[in-house]
Amino acid sequence: MGAVTSAADVSCPTSLGDLFQSEEGRKVLTCIQCGVCAGTCPYGDVMDYPPRRIIAMLRAGMLEKVFSSESLLACVACYACMAKCPRGIRLTEVLLPLIKEQTLLRLPELPAELQKALQNTLRYGNPMGESSRKRAAWVKTAGVPVRILAEDPRPADVLWFVECYASYYPRGQACSRATARLFDALGANFAILGNEEKCAGECGRLTWEPGLYETLMDYNMAVFQKYQFREVITSCPHAHNAFKNRYPLLGFNWELDVTMRYFARRLEQLKPRLTRKLGYTVTYHDSCCLGRQNEFYEEPRALLRALPGVKLLEMTHHRINALCCGGGGGGMWLDTYYKSKGYERLSERRAKEAVATGADVLAVSCPYEVSRFEDALKVLGQDKKMIVRDVVELLAEAMEV
Amino acid sequence: MHVIVLLRMVPDVVEELEIAPEGNALDLDALRMILSESDDHALEQALLLKERHGGRVTVLAPDAPEVDDALFTALAKGADRAIKITGLDASLTARGLGHACRQVLASTPGLMPADLILTGAQAFSDLDAVIAPLLAYHLGLPHVGIVSHVSVNPAAGSVTVLREYAGGVRAEFEVPLPGVIGIQSAEKPPRYVPVAKVRAAMKSQKIETAGVPVMADGGNALIQVTGMLKPEAAGHAEMLEGSPEEVAGRICDILAARGLLQEVR
Numbered sequence A: 001m002g003a004v005t006s007a008a009d010v011s012c013p014t015s016l017g018d019l020f021q022s023e024e025g026r027k028v029l030t031c032i033q034c035g036v037c038a039g040t041c042p043y044g045d046v047m048d049y050p051p052r053r054i055i056a057m058l059r060a061g062m063l064e065k066v067f068s069s070e071s072l073l074a075c076v077a078c079y080a081c082m083a084k085c086p087r088g089i090r091l092t093e094v095l096l097p098l099i100k101e102q103t104l105l106r107l108p109e110l111p112a113e114l115q116k117a118l119q120n121t122l123r124y125g126n127p128m129g130e131s132s133r134k135r136a137a138w139v140k141t142a143g144v145p146v147r148i149l150a151e152d153p154r155p156a157d158v159l160w161f162v163e164c165y166a167s168y169y170p171r172g173q174a175c176s177r178a179t180a181r182l183f184d185a186l187g188a189n190f191a192i193l194g195n196e197e198k199c200a201g202e203c204g205r206l207t208w209e210p211g212l213y214e215t216l217m218d219y220n221m222a223v224f225q226k227y228q229f230r231e232v233i234t235s236c237p238h239a240h241n242a243f244k245n246r247y248p249l250l251g252f253n254w255e256l257d258v259t260m261r262y263f264a265r266r267l268e269q270l271k272p273r274l275t276r277k278l279g280y281t282v283t284y285h286d287s288c289c290l291g292r293q294n295e296f297y298e299e300p301r302a303l304l305r306a307l308p309g310v311k312l313l314e315m316t317h318h319r320i321n322a323l324c325c326g327g328g329g330g331g332m333w334l335d336t337y338y339k340s341k342g343y344e345r346l347s348e349r350r351a352k353e354a355v356a357t358g359a360d361v362l363a364v365s366c367p368y369e370v371s372r373f374e375d376a377l378k379v380l381g382q383d384k385k386m387i388v389r390d391v392v393e394l395l396a397e398a399m400e401v
Numbered sequence B: 001m002h003v004i005v006l007l008r009m010v011p012d013v014v015e016e017l018e019i020a021p022e023g024n025a026l027d028l029d030a031l032r033m034i035l036s037e038s039d040d041h042a043l044e045q046a047l048l049l050k051e052r053h054g055g056r057v058t059v060l061a062p063d064a065p066e067v068d069d070a071l072f073t074a075l076a077k078g079a080d081r082a083i084k085i086t087g088l089d090a091s092l093t094a095r096g097l098g099h100a101c102r103q104v105l106a107s108t109p110g111l112m113p114a115d116l117i118l119t120g121a122q123a124f125s126d127l128d129a130v131i132a133p134l135l136a137y138h139l140g141l142p143h144v145g146i147v148s149h150v151s152v153n154p155a156a157g158s159v160t161v162l163r164e165y166a167g168g169v170r171a172e173f174e175v176p177l178p179g180v181i182g183i184q185s186a187e188k189p190p191r192y193v194p195v196a197k198v199r200a201a202m203k204s205q206k207i208e209t210a211g212v213p214v215m216a217d218g219g220n221a222l223i224q225v226t227g228m229l230k231p232e233a234a235g236h237a238e239m240l241e242g243s244p245e246e247v248a249g250r251i252c253d254i255l256a257a258r259g260l261l262q263e264v265r
Helices: A016-021 A023-030 A036-040 A051-059 A063-067 A070-074 A080-084 A096-106 A112-124 A137-141 A164-168 A170-185 A202-207 A210-224 A237-245 A259-264 A267-273 A298-305 A328-333 A335-341 A346-356 A367-379 A391-398 B037-053 B067-077 B094-107 B131-139 B195-204 B244-257
Strands: A156-161 A190-192 A229-234 A255-258 A280-284 A310-313 A361-364 A387-390 B002-006 B009-011 B033-035 B056-062 B081-086 B116-120 B143-153 B158-164 B170-176 B179-183 B207-211
Touching (some): A016 A023, A016 A096, A023 A051, A036 A051, A063 A096, A070 A096, A070 A335, A112 A210, A112 A328, A112 A335, A156 A170, A164 A170, A164 A367, A170 A259, A170 A367, A170 A391, A202 A237, A202 A328, A229 A237, A229 A259, A237 A255, A255 A259, A259 A267, A259 A391, A280 A391, A298 A310, A346 A367, A361 A367, A361 A391, A387 A391, B002 B037, B037 B067, B037 B116, B037 B143, B056 B067, B067 B081, B067 B195, B067 B207, B081 B094, B094 B131, B131 B143, B131 B179, B143 B170, B158 B179
Parallel strands (some): A156 A190, A156 A229, A229 A255, A280 A310, A280 A361, A361 A387, B002 B056, B002 B116, B056 B081
Antiparallel strands (some): B009 B033, B158 B170
16 A cells, blocks of 8 residues: 555654754754755745854854844745755754744734734634635535535545645635545545534644644644544645644544545556546646655656646756745745735746746646646736646546546 | 723624524524624724833623633733623623623722723624713713724823724824723734734633623613514626627627717717
């Protein structure tokens, strides 16, 4: 089966005071100041204190100065600095969220869009401020039966953790319908939490709003424990990140995967059903959480290559070098702020690169990316030339009804 | 300076509003309650004044579902004391609330005298904006409503407030203290308070309760709601499709058909 096993990330300090209590924290001090982190950071050029300087300031006991600069709000948690660090310092997971937390605490005013998203996530369990009672409303349009555990609590093999964008955002719902069809085609015994589900909270961690993250973790764990299931499969790489790295501290020990990879592992079973010729030229955008952080580089490509009539092209930056869509670490709710600062939108930078391949479909595997790249293509005036599709959507499209 | 802020929980319109089977009230079981937005602004204004001039902020709220969350959030933001008014009828009107507040203010130690009483100028449950003037009347204090800026004149023992009128007209009032001010909006949007701080407030701070005797007439008898109806869609928008030229042509036809366009020769 080869399911991803979850290893609790117990070595991650949860406060700056504890930084040097852990091995990973102490590793920060082994920095050789090479500056690869700052050079690879998509917003390194606009930061007063890119990662290299932050470490230098930490050693000099001058972190307070870093906190009082807003520059770390430009950290989109893309794992580029961490993936490239020759010393293997886990910046994105260890140091940067702690700096960000202190920065946010000292801000005279939180960027309004981010504040609203955080408040909405606390109150409604989703950043867009939609009613928590409508989280499962999309199920009626699924076209196949989707079991909600609160209504039918029989044990399931797969607990599908749908997540916010895939539950509420219209294009995310389209992807959820595709996911449901694929689970159904595989004959999986799957179920969802429905309205009981709330955001896993990963962006709370990386934004970093630890109290919000803890509240959501406590809540979701209590809901998980009500039901019986063997594995958790989520549509959201950010939720995957949370379940893999933090939830185990609270006892999360189910098998875990993301939908894209779950289907990739069952490609042989799906292949006979993939009969519709699509006729697309596709380029794939590696999501930061699935790519750099988990090295799921080949699974989405294997899926795309298996689709009839699909030609796969690579962008200049791909796999470990992929450019971030700009949505991580709270970036999803900082577009207005970045704009006010005059920063280039990372999703536009990436969309330009995608268009340059000559492909007509930009394939993605994170629910944030659909809206980010569709918006970027519209801004660039390229939305007629290129469409954005989740890999799972393309799979379902290739499956004859 | 001592500022009292009256907070109210109102129906959260993110959720569907349902009418109760009796047909003259909202179905309270189907509702979620949320802090009234302009009350949140009143709290923000009070906290800004405390930061500038020192003193303390007391928040006062009638009991309602989720009110504890709102009160602990206020404490986490910097309020010094939180009091929940209990024993009230769920269908309490502004009149009843004004009466209850008067009693709580008079009977709870340490509340009066206050320099300033702030509350939201309006709420979903108080569209006529009567609570602040009613409170001022009960207390024999001056009142100005629909205020978007408050500055304190310590020497004169007064506040200067900015009141908004229709058509973009604004007026400045000087109000002697103590006084009651209905806040439309604070100088800046209500602040964010990290959830960890709210959780800490829940552990370390307490919400006091103040009970009030029920009014002889329940506080509700002057006006009765006889029926409540959901809005009915009377028509719908027509979406024009086609090329920009075709759509522009259709718009011209529609305007001309309604006599809104004249052909210019």
